[in-house]
Amino acid sequence: MTAPIVIIGSGFAANQLVRTVRRMDALIPIQVFTADEGAEYNKPDLSHVFSKKQTAQDLVVKTGEDFAKEHNIELFANTLIDSVDTQAQQVMANGRPHAYSKLVFATGAKAFVPPMLGNAVEQVITLNSLQEYQVAEAKISRAKRVSVIGGGLIGVEIAMDLASSGKVVTVVEPNHRLLANLIPEFVVLPLEKQLEQQGVQLALGNDVAEVNHSGNAFAITLSRDQVVETDVVISAAGLRANTKLAMKSGIKVDKGIMVDARLQTSVANVYALGDCAEIQGRMRPYLQPIVLGANVLGKQLLGQEAQLVLPPMMVKVKTPSYPIQLAGCFDTAVHWDAQISPTGIIAKATDEDHQFVGFVVAGKQVDQAFPLLRELTTSVMSLRNSTGITRIIQ
Ligand SMILES: Cc1cc2nc3c(=O)[nH]c(=O)nc-3n(C[C@H](O)[C@H](O)[C@H](O)COP(=O)(O)OP(=O)(O)OC[C@H]3O[C@@H](n4cnc5c(N)ncnc54)[C@H](O)[C@@H]3O)c2cc1C
Numbered sequence: 304m305t306a307p308i309v310i311i312g313s314g315f316a317a318n319q320l321v322r323t324v325r326r327m328d329a330l331i332p333i334q335v336f337t338a339d340e341g342a343e344y345n346k347p348d349l350s351h352v353f354s355k356k357q358t359a360q361d362l363v364v365k366t367g368e369d370f371a372k373e374h375n376i377e378l379f380a381n382t383l384i385d386s387v388d389t390q391a392q393q394v395m396a397n398g399r400p401h402a403y404s405k406l407v408f409a410t411g412a413k414a415f416v417p418p419m420l421g422n423a424v425e426q427v428i429t430l431n432s433l434q435e436y437q438v439a440e441a442k443i444s445r446a447k448r449v450s451v452i453g454g455g456l457i458g459v460e461i462a463m464d465l466a467s468s469g470k471v472v473t474v475v476e477p478n479h480r481l482l483a484n485l486i487p488e489f490v491v492l493p494l495e496k497q498l499e500q501q502g503v504q505l506a507l508g509n510d511v512a513e514v515n516h517s518g519n520a521f522a523i524t525l526s527r528d529q530v531v532e533t534d535v536v537i538s539a540a541g542l543r544a545n546t547k548l549a550m551k552s553g554i555k556v557d558k559g560i561m562v563d564a565r566l567q568t569s570v571a572n573v574y575a576l577g578d579c580a581e582i583q584g585r586m587r588p589y590l591q592p593i594v595l596g597a598n599v600l601g602k603q604l605l606g607q608e609a610q611l612v613l614p615p616m617m618v619k620v621k622t623p624s625y626p627i628q629l630a631g632c633f634d635t636a637v638h639w640d641a642q643i644s645p646t647g648i649i650a651k652a653t654d655e656d657h658q659f660v661g662f663v664v665a666g667k668q669v670d671q672a673f674p675l676l677r678e679l680t681t682s683v684m685s686l687r688n689s690t691g692i693t694r695i696i697q
């Protein structure tokens with residue numbers, strides 16, 4: 304009997320892959336091993352659980368058992384894979400070997416907690432999974448004051464949502480502006496103003512040096528010696544791909560598990576998808592690359608050839624009082640053509656060859672995002688067709 308396809312993980316990447324394979328083949332054996340319960344949920348919903356007063360349980364779309372039954376897979380819930388023998392094509396769980404024909408790492412990533420001193424560092428919360436929210440929800444719900452470490456995409460979304468739910472929020476960000484790695488300053492200034500109007504304190508150009516207990520609460524000491532009293536500290540300072548298991552199995556890793564355009568790792572019959580994967584040198588911790596990647600990988604697993612070609616993809620900053628959407632790559636942008644009004648912004652970036660390379664829309668102008676995405680896609684595709692250059696566009 305042929306060994307099954309084995310998937311490690313039960314997040315969006317694993318579930319999307321299962322759905323894709325099952326659309327093409329109803330019967331091929333699939334085993335899913337996951338360190339958690341295997342419940343299906345929409346992780347981006349974690350950005351607005353506070354204002355919606357949702358518990359972790361409210362976010363569950365389907366139990367692991369139901370998902371497994373519906374898709375005819377064998378689920379090993381609460382089962383950590385300890386090691387992989389890529390020669391014998393086996394994974395080890397609870398001391399027992401399980402053979403695979405093809406193996407997929409869909410092990411996701413961990414939220415990063417920047418190095419800091421103090422006697423309460425262990426109390427810093429992260430919110431990169433349903434389980435982390437479940438552990439923290441009562442503490443956050445009781446808290447009046449919340450400090451968020453990190454003013455990137457997830458940090459600003461969580462900060463605005465906490466403020467909307469009535470908390471007093473402080474955002475600590477080492478850069479001198481929010482979303483510094485994502486969008487230009489002129490787009491982010493109105494967002495900063497909006498957050499301040501909602502009572503969010505922005506401690507920009509600051510790191511957290513120490514977190515200490517202070518009575519029933521915490522005192523965080525910032526690098527500029529300011530001390531903030533807070534009831535909860537949340538770290539939203541970026542992700543680190545879960546690569547340890549792959550690394551100790553002899554699979555090449557860098558920032559993530561390195562894969563090519565077929566989602567194949569450095570080892571035969573082993574693949575990676577989702578937040579754990581570094582696709583052709585880039586991390587892409589978003590849903591759309593997972594959906595497109597699952598289409599390619601599903602075919603590979605069933606013996607068909609396919610290669611991942613990523614079109615320009617939209618990134619949405621889910622800050623409802625001042626939403627922002629963007630696509631493209633601004634590394635090569637030399638000129639911004641921007642229409643700025645009190646209600647919103649449309650900004651298009653071009654490179655030195657006057658090629659349209661990306662856009663940002665904000666506020667009331669977000670309805671321009673899809674027409675601009677179409678224009679950008681056409682521009683990028685025509686460049687690829689005429690020059691053969693596959694420029695990496697977000
Ligand atoms: C607050 C928030 C908001 C977001 N908003 C958006 C958005 O608006 N748009 C967007 O595109 N993206 C968004 N994202 C990102 C998106 O949710 C992720 O890219 C996606 O969910 C990652 O899925 P994954 O399956 O790769 O990883 P995960 O969901 O992290 O799943 C990893 C799985 O691997 C399992 N696992 C790990 N190691 C082992 C092991 N050794 N053995 C067994 N099991 C193991 C875990 O238990 C888990 O089931 C957001 C993320 C967050 C945190």
